[in-house]
Amino acid sequence: MPSLRRDQVGWLLAGAALTLAPHAGHLPPAISALCALLLVWRGLIAQRGSRLPPRTLLVVLAAGVVGSVLLEFHHFFGKEPGIALLAGLLSLKLLETDSLRDARAAVLLSLFMQLGQFLYQQDMAIAALALLGTLASIGTLLALQGRAEAVAPRALAALRLLLLALPLMLVLFLLFPRVQGPLWGLPADAYSAVSGLSDNMAPGDIARVSESAEIAFRAAFEGDPPPPAERYWRGPVLTRFDGRTWRPGPSRRHGQPFYRSSGPAYPYTLTLEPHNQHWLLALDFPGPAAGLAYGDDFRLLSREPVRSRLRLELVAHPATPVGLDENPRTLQEALKLPPGFNPRTRALGEQLRAAAGRADDIPALAIRHFRDSRLAYTLTPAPLGRDDVDSFLFDTRQGFCEHFAAAFVVTMRAAGVPARVVTGYQGGEINPVDGTLVVRQSDAHAWAEVWLATKGWLRVDPTAASAPRRIDGGLAAALPGSARLPLLARSDLPWLRALRDRMDAVNNRWNQWVLGYNPARQRELVASLGFGDTGWQSLIALMAGGCAVVMGGLTLWALRRVSTTDAIDRSWLRVCRRLAAAGHPRQAWEGPSNYASRLAREAPEAAAGLAPIAADYARLRYGPAPADAALLKRFHHSSRKFRPR
Structure with a gap:
């Protein structure tokens, strides 16, 4: 087989570098550094005209790559070790590539690695990087089969081939039968990179989530959105407490809402980012929705973990009274406190019970006590001791929303009032570009629910007593100038916020019309074209016809170009x-x-x-x-x- 020219090696290295660069943020630093060194080494060999390293040395390097992956992950099965191993092997492949056959194999491996980017994210930036890597791979294939040519003409030729493929790509995207969910089984760690709330809560957990500016979900309301004080998006409901960690209690599922909706209705479209959990983070309290489940604790639930972006049409009724006929076992669970923990808070609860004329007055007395205690709202509270609620209320008096909610619920239970912690998100920000309400991880929040015999379950947010601006203006308004705030959530950089809003609006369009193109939307498109409700057989026939039309048009264009002389x-x-x-x-x-x-x-x-x-x-x-x-x-x-x- 003929040896590779210097320009062919250059295209190979460019394609491999553009393929591996987006993976650098996910690969272990040692693997990323090793791949970079191997690529530089191959480039120096091509520049100097040196011989490739001997096979023995390559075997040793391959063993080193395998050992590094095993040392980092302790196994080879799964997304993370698999991508790391392929990255190292691609870099090593170039060190033995000096024939057209091996070069084409390296290009195919680069194309496969570009697909691996979508196991982490599917946004526009990743799609653009994958397109750039594909362009370099096509340019490499052109260089392998043609004579030496300058970079710009070769890149233009590759771009021309990509543009020629766009009509066929569009037909396949629109008409290929859509399957809701993955076509193959993903590895067990495929969703390890998703962020968001956990199904339990300990001091500091939500503060760590709030340091991220990633989008948790978007909501597009048909009319005016509810006021900020009503924007509570329910996630895990935590009833069991062991002295430090809050966990969910027992809950049954219902196929329909088991409460009667009343009050103002807010119809909206929820676009939820994947978080690998069952809860749907709906606005209190959702009306009937097909295919979903309703928990005893008023959560809206998916039947499967949310592992891909989900779009739901919902209606919220925040003023609905709930829990008037609550199960006695649920109320007993909401009164339990672990023995031997937080004695001063227990004493405070007993004092409030003695001071209150009736049980309905106890929550207001507790809120007044919290306000009079001048508790500070901060992302960096002082360390707490074994009795973390006592330490927060009586010693450090500094905490984040989970400290406020946990302290309030413990106080209520000590006073004989059933109470529990609810975690989720509060607020959100209207994007002025497209009008959607964007809720980020920095909007993660914890609040309390108390049960009163005359009113059922009521939401009480003790954080609002010390930091009312958190409810009206979000985290940035409550903690202005905090160094731990996410950069994109800062309120003192208006130009950055304007740029973020525009990017979010563009990404939302991408999510809705590209990533959100599901079977229902495909059926709507086919019906709008006059074909009625079609099954997968009809879709395949339409797709074949569309592909035939595109290929016929391209063939006629190619024949015309052949017959046209210069x-x-x-x-x-x-x-x-x-x-x-x-x-x-x-x-x-x-x-x-x-x-x-x-x-x-x-x-x-x-x-x-x-x-x-x-x-x-x-x-x-x-x-x-x-x-x-x-x-x-x-x-x-x-x-x-x-x-x-």
């Missing part, structure tokens, strides 16, 4: 026509040099001056390097002046 061919054909008119036609199998040689033997007078014209045409059409202007000018001038005798 200026060089037109000048040469003019010479051939004049010779044919003089009785010396060119045979179909004859090239320019053979034609000139034959006429020089058979009709030297008629062929006078033909040899230099044929030689110039051969250089212009088949030469190894681009023609210069002088040669081109001479050829056209000679062909016009040529007259056979």
Whole structure:
């Protein structure tokens, strides 16, 4: 097999680098550094014209890559170790690649690695990076099968091929039968990178979630959204407490809401990012929705973990009274406190119970006590002791929302009022570009629910007593200037917020119309085209027809390009026509040099001056390097002046 030219190696390295660069944020630093060193080494070999390393050394390096992956992950099965192993092997492959066959194998491996990017994210940035890597891979294939050429023309040729593929890609995207969910089983760690709330809560957990500016979900309301004080998006409901960690209690599922909705209705479309959990983070309290489940604790639940972006049409009724006929076992669970923990808070609860005229007054007395205690709202509270609620209420008096909610619920239970912690998100920010309500991880929040015999379950947010701006303006308003706030959540950088809003609006369009193109939307599109409600057989027939139309159009375009001659061919054909008119036609199998040689033997007078014209045409059409202007000018001038005798 022939050795690779320097430009071919350059394209291989560029394609591999553009493929591996997006993975650098997910790969272990040692693997990323090793891949970079191997690519640089291969580039130096090509530049200096040195020999490739011996096979023995490559085997040792391969063992080192395998060992590094095993040391980092302790196994080879799964998304993370699999991608890391492929990255190392791709870099090593280039160190043994000096033939067209191996080079094509490396290109195929690069294309496979570009698909691996979508196991982490599917946003527009990742799609653009994958497209750039694909462009480099196509340019590499062109370089492997053609002569040496400058980078810009080669890249333009690759881009032209990508553009030619767009119509076929569009047909396949629109008409290929959509399958809700993955086509194959993903590895167990495929969703390890998702962020969000956990199904339990300990001091500091929500504060860590709030340091992220990632989008948790979006909501597009048909009319005006509810006021900020009603924007509580329910997640895990935590009833059991062991002295430090809050966990969910027992809960049954219902196929329909088991409460009667009342009060103002807010219809909206929820676009939920994947978080690998069952809860749907709906606004209190959702009305009937097909295919969903309703928990005893008023959560809206999916029947399967949310592992891909989910779009739901919902209606919320925040003023609905709930829990008036609550199960006694649930109320007993909501009164339990672990023995031996937080004695001062227990004493506070007993004092409030003694001071209150009736049970309904106890929550308001507790809120007044929290406000009078001047508790500070902060992302960086002081360390707490074993009795963390006591330490927060009576010693440090600094905490985040989970400290406020946990302390309030413990106080309520000590006072004999059933209570529990609810975690989720509070607030959100209207994007002025597209009008959607964007809720980020920095909006993660914890609040309390208390049960009163005359009113059922009521939401009480003790954080609002100390930081009311958290409810009205979000985390940035409650903690202005905090260094731990996410950069994109800062309120003191208006230009950055404007840029973020525009990017979010564009990403939302991408999510809705590209990533959100599900079977229901496909059926709507096909129906709008006049084909009615079609099954997968009809979709395949439509797809085949669409592909046939596209391929037919491309074929006609290609045939037209073949039959259309350029200026060089037109000048040469003019010479051939004049010779044919003089009785010396060119045979179909004859090239320019053979034609000139034959006429020089058979009709030297008629062929006078033909040899230099044929030689110039051969250089212009088949030469190894681009023609210069002088040669081109001479050829056209000679062909016009040529007259056979």
